[in-house]
Amino acid sequence: MKALVNDIKARIKDPISNNELSNLLFQLGHENDIQDSIIDIDITPNRGDCLSLLGILRDLKNFYQIDTKYETHEEIIDSFNPNFFNECTESCPNISFLKIEIDKTTSHYEEYLENYFSELGNRKINLFTDISNYLSYELGQPTHCYDFSKLSSEIVLKTSEENMQFETLTDKKVELSNSNLVFEMDNKIINLAGVMGGKETACSDSTTTVLVECAFFVPESIIGKSVKYDLNSEAAHRFERGVDPACQEFVLRRFLKIVSDHAKIKKIELYSQVNKELNKNFIKCDRKKIENILGVTIEKEKFTNILENLGFKIENENIFIPSYRNDIFSSNDIAEEIARIIGYDNLPSNDINLEKLSNKIRSKSVETFLRKTLTLEGFSEVINSPFVENQSSNCFTVDNPLDSNRNSLRTSLRESLINNLLYNERRQKDSVKFFEISDVYCVNDKKLVRQQKLGIIASGRIGNNYKEFSQQINKNYLNDILVSKLSVSDSIIENLSRENLDTKIKTPIFYTEIDLKEINGLEADSDLLKDINKEIRYKRISEFPAISRDISFLIKNENKIKTVNDMVQDFESKILKEQFIFDFYKDDKNGVTKIGYRFIFQSNEKTLTLDEVDVAIKKVIESIISDDEIEVPGYS
Amino acid sequence: MSQNKKLFPDLVKELGTIHPITQIKSEILTLLEKIGFDSIDGPEIETEEYNFDMLNIKKTHPARQMHDTFYVQNKDFVLRTHTSPVQIRGMLEQKPPIAFCSAGKVYRKDDDSTHLPMFHQVEGIYVDENVNFTHLKSLIYKIVTSLFGSKVKIRFRPSYFPFTEPSAEVDILYEDSDQWLEILGCGIVNPKVLENCDIDPNKYSGLAFGLGVERMAMLRYGVSDIRDFYKSNLDFLRQFK
The missing domain is CATH 3.50.40.10 (Phenylalanyl-trna Synthetase, Chain B, domain 3)
Structure with a gap:
């Protein structure tokens, strides 16, 4: 609700600053924002009575002298x-x-x-x-x-x-x-x-x-x-x-x-x-019960004052509820009223010990094991929305989908993971290895069947280091991980056809989906928490295309290998996104070492021109080959 | 030979990333388990009874309308709108004293830069004799300072949830920001909810809290668009190693 700050202040007899008013309303449970002369108050749905100047003023009566009388036509009509x-x-x-x-x-x-x-x-x-x-x-x-x-x-x-x-x-x-x-x-x-x-x-x-x-x-x-x-x-x-x-x-x-x-x-x-004479609604006045809910003792006088200032009446051991409050039914509701006026932040806190209750039931260790093992193999975890196009007769259908083309709940993780793969291939990723762990649901004989699945998809290079760079992911690679790392021996690895996919890339796609029940018994020995880096600050990613350049260095003195590597790794350029060794060959006969580096350039602001990349790459090369024992074959 | 080896660059094996949402979710769950909560789990497709009725969310409550909640199979089921039905299932199975936590996907009909139709929640409930608001405060302080550091400033303010009374929302002043940020909802379990689960509200009382994992992750990592978490972009995911 938007109101003029002065419309509120005008009826408060004491002087009050905007800041004080704002903080007090927060204490009462009314989120608000004051901009110049206007206050925007977010009233929770249970407090319809506060959607007016009068309502706000009534709620403030415990703190100030407030005039809540509005002039009316008094004569008989x-x-x-x-x-x-x-x-x-x-x-x-x-x-x-x-x-x-x-x-x-x-x-x-x-x-x-x-x-x-x-x-x-x-x-x-x-x-x-x-x-x-x-x-x-x-x-x-x-x-x-x-x-x-x-x-x-x-x-x-x-x-x-x-x-x-x-x-x-x-x-x-x-x-x-x-x-x-x-x-x-x-x-x-x-x-x-x-x-x-x-x-x-x-x-x-x-x-x-x-x-x-x-x-x-x-x-x-x-x-x-x-x-x-x-x-x-x-x-x-x-x-x-x-x-x-x-x-x-x-x-x-x-x-x-x-x-x-x-x-x-x-x-x-x-x-x-x-038509309906209004019953005076009341509840039993049980101060002890309210004290037990809040965990504090409240003097009788204070208790009475708070409630009367809010429009309640206490008579004959009953609390009478004002007609405008339709949200008060129990001692818990009254406890909230008392706590709001005292201020939640002003109530004490007392320690509890839950350890004695615990049966030490921990979140799923199989999932933790899978995540750890697969990330060690270079797979990244994705999480996908379950909404898909109508897939199968046994899937759940959403009555009111956000997108009418996606009104079913997936029964397999395959489509989502294929889309993840294609999304990254369109962004020039030539090694994509993903996994997802998720529930899927299907209807069986009108009953809900819940399964927990692991889906793994992989295509392209096995990795970027010089041993894996030239190796393409194949069935054996994936099978080896399943058997030797996850101890799953009988799962089906599919070679997915690219025929109906919107892509020009040709590398084979391998996919497998496993019911988590089949991987039971495996446990991660330590919790995930240890490995979590709390210091990460996210850097915005670029949606502009990347350009890569491969440079081979021929090193005649092997003591210089480290020098070259340090210089490459330390090279600074605003547009250089990453650099890694994709090829490493030591020719013992001729006493030379060849190191191939891939440099990937990408800007956050624009599509790079080839010239800009050439200038940057030239700087790298020339800073390194000033040494006689290092060459870049073909570079002059 | 060993000296030679040093001359060569290391063979770097690139690691994959555990999804940042999973990382935060696990961090919170691990913390709650350490405090003494037992992890429980439940389905994402729920009945209206568990998702709403048992939690004192009336038939006329706006959250139950078609524009807020996904209904499935001709309204036989809903996609759970919060993880709270898991607590209901827990309380029906086991009698107090109990302390449960659960985490998982929840669904609401929203789609913009700060809201998604699917997101993650973690929540906890503790029911015992003589549980009161001062215990809730102490527990929330413990959770928030463990997640955000002991220097964080914490503000409790009244709010409204049908399943807790009194209810509170908790805001923090994080790092150098001068803006209070809402991070958590909590309260004393509404006696009606206990009653619905055949727990005597005159003997037992409880506290409960829930928080959004994406919101925590956005704060922690400085991600401003929630949709980035679910694009599967490798350049994004690799930052969370």
């Missing part, structure tokens, strides 16, 4: 029959109508009303609608204004027939499905109750007689409608969270007061329907 019938007293037990006739409308507002529009950035519409919107901000109770001259016959609050059309006062045409709580006139919907009024009976600049409706709708009859029909509605937001069921007449009297600040009132009439 004539009653009238508004030609209204309520078919849904369950959904709307209490409703009031106020008919006001004024001499003429205006768009010049008093400062308090004007500020709501000019400073809070709300759009002015017409006098009555503007007062209605302001009042919702001030007191939290939505009202709806009908232009009285547009009401031709009886208004009925009812549950609508299926598939009716409705045009909102914001000119939006809505097709209503199923049943909705609506106000109808002549069998046409004039108001989607609690959400938005209709265009047909809306007020305009020329309205001088208004019928103001002020109701309590039970949240269940409003919930979900504004989202369903894509209507942005402040009213629905409040009704969904619950408004004060006992405030209707007070709010209408406040409405009247604001009208009288802006126009000469010719006539007023009031109608109130209260």
Whole structure:
């Protein structure tokens, strides 16, 4: 909820800084952000009563002298029959109508009303609608204004027939499905109750007689409608969270007061329907229980003061709950009230010892073993989303997918891992080795079957070092890891065809998928934690293409091998991403050593030109071959 | 020969990476296990009963609507929206005193730079006689300082979850930042939840907490776009060795 800081401060008798106000609201459970004169408060869904200036002020009463009285029209108002019938007293037990006739409308507002529009950035519409919107901000109770001259016959609050059309006062045409709580006139919907009024009976600049409706709708009859029909509605937001069921007449009297600040009132009439006398809700006052929940003792006087400042009454060992608080049911709720006012941060903390309870059941050690073993072999772990295109008859189908093309849950990890491989091949990776450990689910005879799977995919070079660089991954390579490292002997390694894959790369792809049940009994002896590097700071990765250059050095004196390697490894260039030895050959007969380096260049800002790479590579070479005993064959 | 060997560059075998989300998840779980929680595990496809009803999330709660929760098989099941149903399963199987933790994938209908339809949670629950808010605070301090270091500043503030009452969210001031960052939700287990699991709320009380693994990982590593974790980009993954 957005509010003007001054609208809050004006009613707090003590001076208060923005910072103090903000911190106090945080302590009370209202996340907020103050920018200049505006405070944006995030109210949790259980606290619908705080979605107004009045609500915020009530919550602050334990800390300051606060004026929460809003001036109302106090005189007796004539009653009238508004030609209204309520078919849904369950959904709307209490409703009031106020008919006001004024001499003429205006768009010049008093400062308090004007500020709501000019400073809070709300759009002015017409006098009555503007007062209605302001009042919702001030007191939290939505009202709806009908232009009285547009009401031709009886208004009925009812549950609508299926598939009716409705045009909102914001000119939006809505097709209503199923049943909705609506106000109808002549069998046409004039108001989607609690959400938005209709265009047909809306007020305009020329309205001088208004019928103001002020109701309590039970949240269940409003919930979900504004989202369903894509209507942005402040009213629905409040009704969904619950408004004060006992405030209707007070709010209408406040409405009247604001009208009288802006126009000469010719006539007023009031109608109130209260179908459900409000029971005074209460719970047993059990201070001991509340102390046990919080773990602290609270003096009786303090306890009473806190609750009374929040609007509760303590009488005859009972705590009476104010009508606007629909979130209080138990001693736990009262404990939260006490704790909020004391401040969670001000409550003590006391150690507990859970070790005595523990049966030492640890998270899956098989998974830890697999992760350790496979990363040692150069495989990286990926995690994929389970949503895929319809795969098989026994897969689970999502009723409401984010993407209708991906409405099934995968029963195998294969497709995900193939996509991971292709994604990296498109980024010039010529050695891709991935694994994933995940649950997969399928339906068997209407029952849910859960399996935990390990999927491994590999293609390209075995690795980048000079022994593995020239070796391509093949079935034996993968089989050897499975048998000798994971002790899995009978798994099927597939050579996946690239025929239907969107790729020009030809290296064979090998894939295997293993049910974790088959790898039982293997344990990692130490926890993973030890190996975790806590100091890693992520560096943004480049989406620009990389360029690689291979350079061979011929070294005539083997004592210089280290010199060359150090110089290559220490070479600094903004565009050099990595360098590694892909070839190493010692020719004992001729007493020379050949070392082949691959340099990979890539920029975070742009696609590199060949010239830029050539300049960098030239620098490397020339810094090294100044020595007579080192050459780069073919370089001159 | 051994002297010769030194002249040659080492044969470097490149290691793969354990996914950064797995690393953080394991780190938190290991910590909780050390404190005394037993690890338990449950399915990602759940019934509405376990995912919502048993946790005191009413039929009308916005989280249960089609735009927030993935329903599967003609609404027979949901993709769990949190790891809490695992705790329910744990409490139905074993009576107090109990201390469970669990971690895993959860699903919500979101998709932007800070929210994904699939993400990871870790959570814990402790139920015993005389468990109170001061114990919750002490435990949360222990967890947060273990994860973020003893210099971290911690703020508790009231919040709302249907399954805890009182409920709190915990913010931290991390490193040199002057912005409080929300990292964890917790509270005293709502007596209704205990009752749903046939645990006498007049005899027992509990504390519970849960945190998002991606959020922790983003903070720890300085990753600003949550989607980067799931692109499988080797240049990304290799940074987390």
